[in-house]
Amino acid sequence: MTGEKGKSVTLDVQALLSRDEDYLPRMVQAIVEATLEAEMTAVLNAEKSERTEGRRGYRAGYYTRSLVTRVGTLELRVPQDRHGLFSTQLFERYQRSEKALVGALAQMYVQGVSTRKVKAITEELCGHSFSASAISAINKRMDAELEAFARRPLTEAYPYLILDARYEKVREIGIQSRAVLVAIGIDGEGRRNVLGVELANRESRSSWRDFLLGLKARGLSGVEFVVSDDHEGLKRAVTETLTDAAWQRCYVHFLRNALDHVPRKHDDDCLQELRWFYDRRDLAEVRQDLARWLNKWQDKYPKLTQWVEDNVEETLTFYRLPRQHHKHLKSTNMLERFNQEIKRRTTVVRIFPDDAACLRLVRALAVEIHENWLEGTRYLNMSHLAEHKKEQMRQLDRAEAA
Structure with missing residues (x-):
């Protein structure tokens, strides 16, 4: 043996x-x-x-x-x-x-x-x-x-915050799954930062709330926009702890969820047309397309169209951002790639001997990725956000003057 x-x-x-x-x-x-x-x-x-x-x-x-x-x-x-x-x-x-x-x-x-x-x-x-x-x-x-x-202090503002979790197996009284909670922030210079990596027994409102409160205790501030999947506990934790931030439901997860509301062997363009909503220039254009889409497919897929009508608004929050940022912030894809890199390496271990070993590896890899991000090119041009805010203020002033 x-x-x-x-x-x-x-x-x-x-x-x-x-x-x-x-x-x-x-x-x-x-x-x-x-x-x-x-x-x-x-x-x-x-x-x-x-x-x-x-x-x-x-x-x-x-x-x-x-x-x-x-x-x-x-x-x-x-x-x-x-x-x-x-x-x-x-x-x-x-x-x-x-x-x-x-x-x-x-x-x-x-x-x-x-x-x-x-x-x-x-x-x-x-x-x-x-x-x-x-x-x-x-x-x-x-x-x-x-x-x-x-535990380092977070001394800068992070206008954009992306949250997600993945699971790893740990040998604790048998083999247990542990949720690895991850937060990525984009700072005022447009660079990505790994803000936090923690283990939890599972994803829940309390685990996400404690995680976010921990970030705030370290100085997390200036969060204007949060992207995540639609995990109910995570949504509630964001609402309770980041009260001034807008929340974006990842549209990729949304489209995957839509598969649950159509027959397995559907052979038309229904979901492809739904996917096109997220490439439009502005929200007005999306609403026009949505109305046409609902009218076209409601007889064939009543369950799907009703579900989309009830939930699609959560996936359109990104349209309030500068158009140059839409591609990067309408989904959690950037963090998904981070998690794939973690998975690629944790697969070698398969089952960790304890929580400490799991957290050691994931955090070590997070440090590596974090430093590569800081030394690499900027992820976003944040001057677009500053100009976007100025234009919103000008529009507000014109509306009040009228």
Whole structure:
């Protein structure tokens, strides 16, 4: 049984290496340096400044060493001791099987695998293993960094907020599903930001409310427009916590829901014509098309047309935004792509050993995506929103003058 588990770990590493090359150099550097510190502690039999009778020597600062890897050149601080007892095998092994070690480190500390699996991987790839306590210490350092990201103050205004959730499996008294709640904000410069990632037992009004109140406690402000699916608990939480924001129901989810109200083998253009509503220039044009659509299809699909008439308004809120922003904010597609990237990597793990391991991976990937967004091109030109507001004020002034 043990042999089978070891083999599955190796396959997971190979799968990870074949799929992913995009690790944060800073994250890898922190992991390698933490590993060196753990090795030094084992050699000296003592932590920094620890008073113990079993101490075998004393630290004597650090020297700098460059390490060229697939994620870039890492400038590492390597610990040294007074009597030269410490000699790591890490660099030699790393240079010979650098791809494998990066993949192993990523799986060990980003994917939060159990310490037993970590030991098996390091023995196979590095020729030696690290103790469970050393591995736990490394994970704790990483958790502290991720927690700092998750609790950082939100000092800017975020006019646009996109909310969604996905589910991951966790081994807690059997295998349980956990909701991963995610919030993406678009700031005043038009850049996307990962504002929050939290686990909940399930999607509910209370879990979403607590999540949004947590964001507000960190400083979330200036939210004018929220996009999500039509989960009832989420809708209620948005209404209760973001009272000044307009809410947009994702039109893609809406069109999927519409399939429930037509025969499975329908062969006409009914739903395609419904899809066209969301490409119109303005709301007046949509209302004209909607009236024609209802009149055309109400006899053939009375259930569908009644459902659309009752719910379609929730999907048209985006028409109050600048036309240049419609494409990006009429759905949660941007966050769906974020979730697909999370899924692509969590599939390697399949079932997390606990909540902490799940949250560690998802937040680590969120940090990576967040930093890529900040360093990349702007997602939206927010000058369009500013000009749109000015035009609305001018129209209001003209109406009052008349």
